[in-house]
Amino acid sequence: MAGRYFDDIQIGQVFETEPHKVSRSEIISFAESFDPNPFHLDEMAAKHVGLPSVIASGLHTLSLSFRLFFDLHLWDDAIMPSPGIDKVRWLKPLLPDQTIRVRATVTDTKLWKPAYGVVRMLHETIETTSDNPILTVDAMHRLKRQTSTAGAT
C-alpha cells in the first residue's frame, strides 16, 4: 500500500525498514563533504580520542536513516516538504561495517489545513547485532489528504 494519505495513518502504526550495512568509504565520503572532523576521517585520530575506529558523522547517520525510511515508499503521492524534526539524539556511534535498520512508530496525527496534516513518528535507528538504538528522532511528516477526503470535510 504505497498510496497512503494523511487519513490512512493512525497512532500506533509501526513501519520497519530494510537493513543497510555501512561501509568505511561511505562514512569517510560523507564526512569529507559535510563534517570533516578527524574522528570521522582518520583511524588514528579516532583512536586518539578513545573511539574504536572512525565513526559516522551524526548527520550521516541521520540522513542514512531517513533514506531507509523513504525507501519504504509509504506515501509517495501524499508527501510534502516537512516542517521539521525534534529531539534528534545520537545515543551511540555508528562504526564501519555495522548494519542499521529503522523502526518508525506513529505517535501523533494532526490536521493542519483542510488539504493536509502532519504525522509525528518516533524513528529509531537500530544497530542490528546489538539490537540497540543508536539514534532516535521525533520526526514530522507532512502529508496531503486524498482529494475526495478533503472535499468531504
Next chain:
Amino acid sequence: MAGRYFDDIQIGQVFETEPHKVSRSEIISFAESFDPNPFHLDEMAAKHVGLPSVIASGLHTLSLSFRLFFDLHLWDDAIMPSPGIDKVRWLKPLLPDQTIRVRATVTDTKLWKPAYGVVRMLHETIETTSDNPILTVDAMHRLKRQTSTAGAT
C-alpha cells in the same frame, strides 16, 4: 582563536560563517543518495507540486549548514560527538543558485562532567539575497574543558 574550550564560551556570543552558493547538481546529488523524492530531483515534478524548481532535501540544507559552521574551526581540539539537536525547522525551501550563510548564537552552556560541557546554540541558516532564515536548529555541541581548567575544578 581556533583553540576554544568549553570554558571559553559565553551565552550571547555570535559566530557568522562564510557564504556558500548551492548548485543544482549538489542538490540532485545529495537527494539521489539520501532523499530521492521527485521534487528534489526533477524540475517538472517540482513544478507539478507548486514549487518554483527542485528544492534541496531538508537533510541537505541541514548538513550543508553544519559544514559551514564546522569550517569556522571554533574548537577543533575540544569537540566531542554531539548528544543531539532539537527543533530543526525548515522555514523555506533552498533553491538552486541561492546562497546561504549561518549565524550561530550561544543560548546556554552547561557543565555535564568534570571534563566537558554542552554548549547550546541557535543556528540560523540565512538566504543571503532576502536575508530570511530558511532553517533554524537548536544545536548541542559537546566540548572538552582545557586539562588545566578541569584539574582546577
